[in-house]
Amino acid sequence: MVDNTEELIARTPEEFQSRLGIAVRTHHEVVQIDRSRQRVAVQGNGGTRWESYDELVIATGSVPLVPAWPGVDSDGIFTVKTLADGRAIRDYIEQQHPRHAVVVGAGYIGLEMAENLRHWGIETTLLEQNGQVMPTMDADMAEFVCDALEGLGVRVHLQEEVVGFDVYRGRVQAVQTRHGSVPGDLVVLGLGVRPQTTLAQEAGIPLGVKNAIRVTPYLMTEVPHVWAVGDATQTLHQVTGLPSYVALATVANKQGRIAGMNLSGASIAFPGVLGTAITRVGSTEVARTGLTWAEASAAGIQAIETRIQAETKLGYFEDVSPMTVKIVAEIASGRILGGQIVGGSGSGKRIDTIATAVSAKMTATQVVDLDLAYAPPFSDVWDPVQIAARTLVSKI
């Protein structure tokens, strides 16, 4: 993979300057936004000074959620957000040789950490407060993900609420939950993120869902000359039309591009999100888009779901693996609201077909009608996505 974490840096400050003429100042922190005089207070190089702006873009991102659990500041407890966090965990493993790791939270970060801790040969327990892993998926689909985790030797504890930590000489020894104590000399918190918007809030820039910055589709805040993009902002869900908070690289990247073009005179609207995401647990691919059945129900939509079992290629191949596809649709219109996939190699990115169909407001029947690619090494004559849609049509 990578010998040196420096290789993971996509662009250095020097490259920004030489290629794009953009001055990047690392280790400089904006501590105040003065809207009336259009300037920001910047702390760095040993002092604080004002810097003026014509247009300001807030891209302060998000920070990992860390509950105020007793002992949460102890050595051996980590969050995972920056490259430095990753280095810190690696260094801790190499120096302290932890034997029992506990990962708290079974979302994308929690799953990836649990898998990687197993690769280091460390006994790993995953604690999740909910009754399922992957809270962005429906419970039935999450069970397949749980199986994959257990297949890697991860112990999964569901409905396990953390209340604190056992600490000895400043270092974590165990995680205390409502049910007892789980030994762990390395703890990783994967509890999601919150938008980092204190600065915006103090400047009186209106916030929305989860304190994310409210922006127009053109990515302007509700304050003149101030824009905001990425994990710091609230966005619209394409299916429900409701404000939503989705902290994903794909969204941040697209918003950055659009804000940059709008600042240069364009007038491009960000179309909102479906929350499309993919991850891998061992060789099992896990993907989701749009609304789960639970989310549709919570949004008051009369939805129908179907879940089918298929295979990643025709059955006579030796490397065929199972693949489960769920599709959720609105009963009244037949419109596809979302989908979820768990399966072997080649399964996951099929979520893009569902995401495209959701964006195009296609019905299940229109998905059945799609002309998708078939050859024995890739799928059955009917792609699993279409088998799911066909099954759903027969149920409506």
Add this chain to the structure above:
Amino acid sequence: MVDNTEELIARTPEEFQSRLGIAVRTHHEVVQIDRSRQRVAVQGNGGTRWESYDELVIATGSVPLVPAWPGVDSDGIFTVKTLADGRAIRDYIEQQHPRHAVVVGAGYIGLEMAENLRHWGIETTLLEQNGQVMPTMDADMAEFVCDALEGLGVRVHLQEEVVGFDVYRGRVQAVQTRHGSVPGDLVVLGLGVRPQTTLAQEAGIPLGVKNAIRVTPYLMTEVPHVWAVGDATQTLHQVTGLPSYVALATVANKQGRIAGMNLSGASIAFPGVLGTAITRVGSTEVARTGLTWAEASAAGIQAIETRIQAETKLGYFEDVSPMTVKIVAEIASGRILGGQIVGGSGSGKRIDTIATAVSAKMTATQVVDLDLAYAPPFSDVWDPVQIAARTLVSKI
């Protein structure tokens, strides 16, 4: 893979009878359709007799094209359509130990045969009349396919027109072309197929493109009580709206289902085709959908194309491979007309995202806006399909 070719039979006549109550008669040939009396003449079991019908479905499929080249009937020259054809080639290889194989035609069948002959350890030359392999793709994309073939040790001769065969004692020895003689003691013809519609034609059922049977969107022929499906029929191209002939399993399978449902009282229209297809040459995946740039031009559409280089996953993975994506769009509307992909593992099925976008009549900008799945093992933050669309938008 498979020990016995019998394992490749999806359903036996006995299963049709016991599970579905459908009488299947193999080795029975319909030799005449008597429309006025609604009956067919069936040859089999040593005699011919009439069998009446309320509704008739013609699913006579297609037959491989075999030009009337001198010597084409010699031993050692094969076409590939049925399981029996596959067995015959295998038996010939095992018994005759051919040393030089020549494959004529560089479409899907030709490519798959060339690869498999190399797996048998046989020197293989692929002859193609056109200036490129894979005539259903644009020439620039076909070059990547040609590289993949040559990487497997297949010798590729383009613009090579066959005129006949050298034959000794009834067995093929070489293929004669306009340029000379190519040694070959095994020859496989992969020149495409023609609809098998002599029976329909003799019954006065109207034919269309390439003598395929003309059908309504509901899959009725223009003659009462006679339906037709699959490789025997003409279909509409979803992009051009023009009659077209596409002999693919996906199309045949969907048409069979729709005709069956319509015969049972439903009223379902077949939506037409995009000609979406996928194949594999060694580890290189090759896929296409909709119109190529050449096809768009031929249809009189003012089109623009873009071709981008990307990778199948982030660059720090050891098993990353290159991936080339082309998108074709209409200049005036920006509407996506088609796409082509050649690349490593995980590339090919991304064609489904493009196929879905084409069916939904999406513009390149709408493809840029799609919320597709990202994680480092699957793609860059911008999926290659979106990078292609983004590049195309910047060119319009």
